[in-house]
Amino acid sequence: MRWPRRRARAPATMRRRFVTPEGVDLRLELGPAGARAGAFVVDALLMLVILVLATIAIGYLLLSSVRGEVFAILWLLGAFALRNGWFTLFELGGRGATPGKRLLGLRVVARDGARLTAGAVIARNAMREIEVFLPLSFLGMQTAQGVADTFLTLFALSWSGIFLFFPLFNRDRLRVGDLVAGTWVVRSSRARLAGDLVQAAPADRRVFSDAALNLYGIHELQTLEEVLRAGRPDAIETVAGIIRAKADMPDDGDDRGFLSDYYVALCARLEQRLMVGQRREDKHAA
Amino acid sequence: MTAPVDTAGAVPVNASRFRATYGDDWDRLERLVTRIEKRSVRALSDDDLLALPVLYRATLSSLSLARETSLDRALVDYLEQLSTRAYFQIYGVPTSAWTQLGRFFARGWPDAVRDLWRETLVMLALTIAGAVTAFLLIRADPGWFGAIIPEGLSSGRDPSASAESLRQTLYTPQKDMLATFATYLFTHNAQIAVFAFALGFAFGVPTVLLILYNGLMLGAFLAVFVPKGVGVGFACWLAIHGTTELFAVMLSGAAGLRIGIAIAFPGRLARLDAAMVAGRSAAVAMAGTVVMLAVAGLLEGIGRQTVTGDLPRLAIGLTMLAGWLCYFYLPRGRHALATA
Numbered sequence: 085m086r087w088p089r090r091r092a093r094a095p096a097t098m099r100r101r102f103v104t105p106e107g108v109d110l111r112l113e114l115g116p117a118g119a120r121a122g123a124f125v126v127d128a129l130l131m132l133v134i135l136v137l138a139t140i141a142i143g144y145l146l147l148s149s150v151r152g153e154v155f156a157i158l159w160l161l162g163a164f165a166l167r168n169g170w171f172t173l174f175e176l177g178g179r180g181a182t183p184g185k186r187l188l189g190l191r192v193v194a195r196d197g198a199r200l201t202a203g204a205v206i207a208r209n210a211m212r213e214i215e216v217f218l219p220l221s222f223l224g225m226q227t228a229q230g231v232a233d234t235f236l237t238l239f240a241l242s243w244s245g246i247f248l249f250f251p252l253f254n255r256d257r258l259r260v261g262d263l264v265a266g267t268w269v270v271r272s273s274r275a276r277l278a279g280d281l282v283q284a285a286p287a288d289r290r291v292f293s294d295a296a297l298n299l300y301g302i303h304e305l306q307t308l309e310e311v312l313r314a315g316r317p318d319a320i321e322t323v324a325g326i327i328r329a330k331a332d333m334p335d336d337g338d339d340r341g342f343l344s345d346y347y348v349a350l351c352a353r354l355e356q357r358l359m360v361g362q363r364r365e366d367k368h369a370a
Numbered sequence: 371m372t373a374p375v376d377t378a379g380a381v382p383v384n385a386s387r388f389r390a391t392y393g394d395d396w397d398r399l400e401r402l403v404t405r406i407e408k409r410s411v412r413a414l415s416d417d418d419l420l421a422l423p424v425l426y427r428a429t430l431s432s433l434s435l436a437r438e439t440s441l442d443r444a445l446v447d448y449l450e451q452l453s454t455r456a457y458f459q460i461y462g463v464p465t466s467a468w469t470q471l472g473r474f475f476a477r478g479w480p481d482a483v484r485d486l487w488r489e490t491l492v493m494l495a496l497t498i499a500g501a502v503t504a505f506l507l508i509r510a511d512p513g514w515f516g517a518i519i520p521e522g523l524s525s526g527r528d529p530s531a532s533a534e535s536l537r538q539t540l541y542t543p544q545k546d547m548l549a550t551f552a553t554y555l556f557t558h559n560a561q562i563a564v565f566a567f568a569l570g571f572a573f574g575v576p577t578v579l580l581i582l583y584n585g586l587m588l589g590a591f592l593a594v595f596v597p598k599g600v601g602v603g604f605a606c607w608l609a610i611h612g613t614t615e616l617f618a619v620m621l622s623g624a625a626g627l628r629i630g631i632a633i634a635f636p637g638r639l640a641r642l643d644a645a646m647v648a649g650r651s652a653a654v655a656m657a658g659t660v661v662m663l664a665v666a667g668l669l670e671g672i673g674r675q676t677v678t679g680d681l682p683r684l685a686i687g688l689t690m691l692a693g694w695l696c697y698f699y700l701p702r703g704r705h706a707l708a709t710a
Binding site: 211272 | 382383384385386389393396406407410427430431433434438439440441442443444445447448450451453454455457458459461462467470474478482547549550553554556557560561564565567568569571572629642643645646647648649650651652653654656657
């Protein structure tokens with residue numbers, strides 16, 4: 085039997101050093117490739133929907149009105165603004181994110197931690213022109229003329245493939261646009277402060293022997309914290325069983341209370357050792 | 371097994387003491403940051419505004435302490451995300467759109483363009499080289515015209531056209547849908563400018579080709595009009611918007627080339643840093659060309675259709691050119707630098 089390994093968190097390599105002027109490292113977490121692709125799809129769909137709706141509306145007005153020219157101009161300008169302005173304007177806003185990015189909990193950040201300048205946002209989004217729109221319009225043009233032969237299709241696909249998968253080929257998940265603009269895309273999570281496990285524990289707690297408290301280190305403690313917070317009965321039962329067996333303690337029928345008490349005692353013990361400079365990372369450490 | 375244990379008073383772990391002591395501060399910071407995110411910093415009262423940096427620093431120091439002395443994972447995670455959100459609201463928010471726009475026209479745009487002077491000269495040389503090449507080629511063998519200009523674009527203006535029909539294309543004004551025509555020209559050209567910029571990423575090669583081809587087309591049409599004796603008319607017809615439009619296209623090409631050069635030859639900087647510095651300033655110049663192309667679109671779509679005299683056309687074109695050159699390249703006072 086082993087501790088349940090956590091899977092929910094992204095690998096530690098996605099965390100990046102990001103030191104504030106106050107000298108604290110915020111350890112930003114980069115946006116995962118999947119979330120970024122998802123955000124782009126959401127944005128693309130939104131743009132498409134807006135374009136289609138606006139086209140229908142304007143087409144209707146165009147046919148029914150004598151001043152059709154105005155609407156034709158509106159359409160041309162609107163389509164241009166949508167294609168070039170959607171990403172730029174949203175990312176220049178306070179949240180640094182398009183609706184798609186907001187939905188998936190991402191935001192654009194300057195790599196040096198400075199303000200996000202208009203130049204940077206324009207540069208990162210102008211690059212979409214060769215990443216997305218070029219192969220798209222290329223393919224569209226060729227199919228429209230009925231000459232989209234295999235070679236051209238392959239070329240367009242490999243061209244967009246290079247740029248599409250560019251973020252996967254570098255450590256910081258940079259798109260070509262990010263590279264030129266000096267930006268990166270990070271997770272912007274909004275979490276509530278989860279309750280205090282220690283305060284929630286009853287005042288009269290079980291006592292554990294030194295041997296029982298020396299079983300585990302910080303990694304196991306925090307895994308236990310996750311188990312307690314998730315509160316899945318089967319996980320609690322399993323973990324309580326393992327600890328009881330290792331600590332050689334009898335089963336008193338209250339798994340949750342037992343784990344909660346053990347958490348408090350272990351946490352207090354490890355923190356005491358922390359105070360004298362002994363940080364025990366996991367159970368393998370001394 | 372059930373006797374109470376008391377390892378460190380009523381509150382055995384640091385995290386609980388932390389939460390009890392600073393919890394209210396974190397709550398308040400979170401409320402303030404949420405309000406700024408939802409609306410803007412103007413939604414805060416004066417008191418809140420003054421408290422914001424204090425709360426932010428207090429939370430940051432809580433985070434540092436919690437990382438070193440507390441093992442409560444949830445607490446550290448919470449403080450990390452709260453500090454990050456507050457950091458971006460305090461340090462990372464772009465300046466207001468109007469201020470940025472003002473700075474763009476006052477300093478940012480002309481500075482960025484001036485910064486590109488070498489690349490702009492290269493683009494000018496490429497355009498001229500393309501034009502001369504196409505001119506000489508077509509004068510030697512008119513068959514080249516079809517190779518350079520796609521059929522749809524020439525609309526009868528080819529080497530076999532008569533002087534009269536050529537003259538007609540220059541001076542017969544279009545009557546209807548002028549504004550639409552202007553808008554179409556603007557969006558089409560602006561898209562090409564953005565495109566020329568983005569293509570610069572491929573070491574500038576496609577950008578150079580694009581600009582060279584632009585020059586070839588120019589030369590090809592010159593080769594059609596000049597031998598028929600309507601060269602001056604054509605030059606004026608082109609000048610009214612061409613000085614602005616060709617200039618803008620050259621600038622966007624120069625912006626693209628700057629990125630390509632920075633990536634290929636980063637010099638003393640790291641390649642990523644070189645790309646970033648080049649990208650940010652070139653993007654400003656490229657955004658400016660969109661403005662120029664809007665002006666060019668108006669001049670071409672409306673101005674050229676209503677002004678049909680050679681001299682007025684030329685005058686407008688040259689005035690525009692002089693205006694742009696002054697705006698971009700005239701030296702500015704030092705004091706403006708400090709405020710930028």
